[in-house]
Amino acid sequence: MTIPDGYSDGGRGMKLYPDGAIRTYREVIVLDRSKDAALRKHIEFATSKEIEKLPPEERAKRIARYIDQDMSPPRGRSFSGGPVGVMESEYANRQVLLGEISTRYGAGVCRHRSLLFKVMGDAAGLDVALVRGKYKHRYNRGFGGHAWNELILKSGKKFIVDVTRPNEDFSFLDATSQKAVERYLDTKTNRIYQPTKAEQN
Numbered sequence: 507m508t509i510p511d512g513y514s515d516g517g518r519g520m521k522l523y524p525d526g527a528i529r530t531y532r533e534v535i536v537l538d539r540s541k542d543a544a545l546r547k548h549i550e551f552a553t554s555k556e557i558e559k560l561p562p563e564e565r566a567k568r569i570a571r572y573i574d575q576d577m578s579p580p581r582g583r584s585f586s587g588g589p590v591g592v593m594e595s596e597y598a599n600r601q602v603l604l605g606e607i608s609t610r611y612g613a614g615v616c617r618h619r620s621l622l623f624k625v626m627g628d629a630a631g632l633d634v635a636l637v638r639g640k641y642k643h644r645y646n647r648g649f650g651g652h653a654w655n656e657l658i659l660k661s662g663k664k665f666i667v668d669v670t671r672p673n674e675d676f677s678f679l680d681a682t683s684q685k686a687v688e689r690y691l692d693t694k695t696n697r698i699y700q701p702t703k704a705e706q707n
Contacts, residue, residue, distance in 0.1 A: 509625060509628070512538065514528055514601070516533075518532075518651050519531055530598075532598065532599075533596075533600065534597070535603075535607070536604065544609045545605030548622065549625070552627070552629040557569070558630070562657070562660075563657070565630050565631075566627060566632055566665075567678075569623060570623065570667060570676050574672060576608045583670070586614060586615050593611045616652050616668075616669075619670055620655050623667060632657060633657070634657055635655060635658070636655055637690075638653050639653075639690060639691050639693055639698060640691045641671075641689055641690060652690075653670075655667040655668075665681060666680075666686050666690055681699045682699065
């Protein structure tokens, strides 16, 4: 399903009350295409003729690169935490439009990047999902909350699209690969993805 205008996301720890009120220690990301000029610009890119003519996987790669460039500070994506921390403190429990995040702060982390990929991917006619869970770090450094996307092709093949941790060439991880199975987990650290029979042997 596509994400409608009016969608609000307060991240992990968000509490939603019966009256519709949200409480969170983070910013509340709001999706409103009519009020968000920066988001409309992103959607224009996703629906451009240049992108439309590409096959689905290439279309998704172009959108992922675009988001990485838009939401990475000049020193690189690994420096996104600083500006995002400032935003969290300035907008704690307050609304900020999705498109304004990079224009105001020049950075975005997984929750911003994956939501923007979902919106742009939908606009580009891709079959994409937004996934929230945990990421298992290498060398047994534990688990961290994470957000990513899935790209599903007409053949049924599923790829992990992680705009926060992209491969150097922006190729996508097959969802049945050992890395996907071991590192991309649900919020209780259970496996989401299953290896193929060949990988199991």
